């Protein structure tokens with residue numbers, strides 16, 4: 563039986579800092595003004611909440627920002643990814659590769675489209691999908707590779723594009739490189755491009771916790787493939803006049819707030835990066851903890867500040883550190899993300915007995931203490947002090963590395 567470490571009691575009620583921030587991107591007077599103006603304008607029977615014009619303006623700005631040819635807005639990142647996969651017309655013979663260390667949503671999107679989900683291992687230092695292990699699991703049935711920029715660590719897509727070119731599907735050609743950038747909006751890749759400009763298509767989420775948010779829900783796909791963009795627009799609005807489709811439109815209010823958030827995104831990301839670097843520096847003398855990599859050749863956005871404990875602490879030592887942080891210091895932290903087959907029945911049944919031992923070993927060493935640029939600086943100092951002290955306490959029980 564897989565152990566469900568997510569159920570480790572962590573004295574949540576006494577937490578002074580929650581296990582994770584409820585909001586990523588935050589609002590200023592400009593977002594409030596945008597919503598007020600829309601309410602005033604739209605409460606009119608001739609105007610109403612028709613979204614097309616406002617959504618098109620947001621899409622246009624998003625395409626320009628990311629340097630991609632097209633952007634198509636959706637009501638969530640999850641539906642955006644699902645529609646993207648739908649455009650591949652996948653069947654039970656088709657395989658889609660994805661990293662075992664990932665949010666459960668991308669896995670379910672593959673399963674939901676009737677294809678076979680094939681998990682591959684993550685690689686240090688980012689824990690993004692490992693190109694070498696991806697090559698191991700590629701087959702003549704592979705139709706797509708989902709590459710997630712995990713926790714803000716922008717992944718180099720070039721090895722995956724090369725791999726896809728070397729392993730074409732006999733009928734459909736090279737597997738599509740689909741990018742999940744839900745946690746990396748505004749990042750830059752080693753090629754210098756903004757996240758969203760490379761690969762077949764990139765999915766973004768504007769859910770509440772993400773780096774920018776459109777009133778708590780929302781998503782976007784960017785692509786340089788105009789044909790794909792048109793197909794996605796049809797799927798989003800009842801199939802145009804030809805095909806199956808449904809309603810997955812973003813609202814006018816979400817688009818208006820999105821425009822303001824997008825204009826503020828770099829500033830918000832810079833604040834987050836500065837805070838993450840500060841935490842890494844303050845913890846640099848704690849030799850038991852491995853901080854997230856800084857990745858100087860690209861832009862790491864630190865959606866979460868991942869800490870890895872020593873291998874000898876994996877599992878129980880890590881749990882003890884999280885519990886000590888919560889109980890004695892009120893600092894919440896989460897394990898984001900455990901391989902979904904360990905805790906999600908549908909994914910577990912789908913992958914059968916197959917597992918990713920490297921992913922499991924790494925995640926047994928992971929904790930992500932709460933990080934947000936809006937946490938007051940004095941609190942941040944207390945959080946890092948707590949991490950240092952709690953680590954010293956755990957080190958008395960668990961052997962040194």
Ligand SMILES: *Cc1c(COP(=O)(O)O)cnc(C)c1O
Pocket residue numbers: 638639640641664665667668710742744745766767768769779780781
């Ligand atoms: C949030 C998230 C999603 C899904 O986005 P929603 O807008 O919440 O549906 C997908 N992948 C990753 C990595 C995420 O963090």
